[in-house]
Amino acid sequence: MARPIEFNREEVLRKAIGVFWQKGYSGTSIKNLVEATGLQPGSIYSAFGDKRGLFFAAIDGYFEDMKCMIFTLLHTNQPPIVRIETFFNRLVTDSVTDEHRKGCFLVNTLLEIPVDDQEINSRLQAMFGEVENEFRDVLKEHIASGRFDSNQSPEELARFLVMGIYGLRVFNKTQPDISVLKSIVNNLLFVLRGKSCNNRA
Amino acid sequence: MARPIEFNREEVLRKAIGVFWQKGYSGTSIKNLVEATGLQPGSIYSAFGDKRGLFFAAIDGYFEDMKCMIFTLLHTNQPPIVRIETFFNRLVTDSVTDEHRKGCFLVNTLLEIPVDDQEINSRLQAMFGEVENEFRDVLKEHIASGRFDSNQSPEELARFLVMGIYGLRVFNKTQPDISVLKSIVNNLLFVLRGKSCNNRA
DNA sequence: GCTTTTATTGAACGAATGTTCAATAATTAG
DNA sequence: CTAATTATTGAACATTCGTTCAATAAAAGC
Numbered sequence: 001m002a003r004p005i006e007f008n009r010e011e012v013l014r015k016a017i018g019v020f021w022q023k024g025y026s027g028t029s030i031k032n033l034v035e036a037t038g039l040q041p042g043s044i045y046s047a048f049g050d051k052r053g054l055f056f057a058a059i060d061g062y063f064e065d066m067k068c069m070i071f072t073l074l075h076t077n078q079p080p081i082v083r084i085e086t087f088f089n090r091l092v093t094d095s096v097t098d099e100h101r102k103g104c105f106l107v108n109t110l111l112e113i114p115v116d117d118q119e120i121n122s123r124l125q126a127m128f129g130e131v132e133n134e135f136r137d138v139l140k141e142h143i144a145s146g147r148f149d150s151n152q153s154p155e156e157l158a159r160f161l162v163m164g165i166y167g168l169r170v171f172n173k174t175q176p177d178i179s180v181l182k183s184i185v186n187n188l189l190f191v192l193r194g195k196s197c198n199n200r201a
Numbered sequence: 202m203a204r205p206i207e208f209n210r211e212e213v214l215r216k217a218i219g220v221f222w223q224k225g226y227s228g229t230s231i232k233n234l235v236e237a238t239g240l241q242p243g244s245i246y247s248a249f250g251d252k253r254g255l256f257f258a259a260i261d262g263y264f265e266d267m268k269c270m271i272f273t274l275l276h277t278n279q280p281p282i283v284r285i286e287t288f289f290n291r292l293v294t295d296s297v298t299d300e301h302r303k304g305c306f307l308v309n310t311l312l313e314i315p316v317d318d319q320e321i322n323s324r325l326q327a328m329f330g331e332v333e334n335e336f337r338d339v340l341k342e343h344i345a346s347g348r349f350d351s352n353q354s355p356e357e358l359a360r361f362l363v364m365g366i367y368g369l370r371v372f373n374k375t376q377p378d379i380s381v382l383k384s385i386v387n388n389l390l391f392v393l394r395g396k397s398c399n400n401r402a
Numbered sequence: 403g404c405t406t407t408t409a410t411t412g413a414a415c416g417a418a419t420g421t422t423c424a425a426t427a428a429t430t431a432g
Numbered sequence: 433c434t435a436a437t438t439a440t441t442g443a444a445c446a447t448t449c450g451t452t453c454a455a456t457a458a459a460a461g462c
Contacts, residue, residue, distance in 0.1 A: 001431060001436070003437075003439045005440095026225060031418080039440090040442060041420085042439090045422075046440085051420065111309045112312065115301060116301075152388075159384065159385060160388045166370075167368030167371075169367075170312065170367035171363065171364045174311065183360065202407060203406080203408035204460090205459065230449065231451080241411055242451070243411065246452080252451090
């Protein structure tokens, strides 16, 4: 009984994510978004409210994909430590593969948005909290397996790994070298390899 | 033979650093800078060229302070590992103390500026390269002391520590908790403690 | 004093910003 | 076909952006 929407919302969102990801929130103009999505300003505003609304949708959409990827990699039949290793290897290859070196959209946003913007920051905080919890669960398994004896809690170790994600993401901005990143990952995972001394191949 | 400059350049620069630090480059307007520095637009432009020029001066000024701090902490009579420990402890207390949680101005900039802005990025790259070299030299000492046997090069370990700086800086944005940060630092430094297993207090 | 030189002022510039909205187009119900 | 409803268009809006510059002020040399 009315004119149907012409554009594909998901496709438009994907393109918007790309722009925000590369240019940041402040660095992105409506004109940029109009060019990237092919939509006119009016259509963008009727679909997403305003620039900020579209940004929220972009963040959420990005996180959905990210969560999916993390879930896939961390819930396999392999030993916990191997799953974590696989995750970080994937992070490394993704980082090196990306020719624009955009890093992680959410990490970028975390550093761009001032802390007094609680609406955005609490959302990001919750997102990374979920990631931390995913790691925690895998680390619980790891500890329960008995192959690793540390008096550290899985929460503590999970936070360390999340810190590692942040660090790798930023590091890739200055030195996008796969062997360098792999070496860093090796040292990160070394912390999880119990009952051994730190001489390794 | 002419009218003297009224403002104190260093003081103005310090105030400008504060604004860019908190709001980022894109997020900072000339109006913000006029208000913060007390200078009129014309004075800013005659002193620093343009917004970008002032931003460069801000980055350089910030790095000078940072380099000074790093140099002071890493060149003492204490054992190498203790100096590194001191550095990271300082990083933690600074992070937690900062009520605005601005993080590191340079790390923030690294994530804000797109990679295709070579002028800014190569500058940042060089700066973090210097930091990496400082760590490398201390790690050389550490390895030479014989208290640590690893087949890793000091360069490799230095990069790991720089990654740790990045990670901690970002982590503080989501969880500004001193005990959490300390735990992360503990795990970072664990990699440098050779000839021991990873059970520790 | 006057001249020269440079710093400061802040209004003004054009361009770009995020946003709105009347006009138009496309669909369905009757 | 007509009426009703909603999507799309893109010009226009008021702000704000970064930047400039003529007017003014302050110092030093003579």
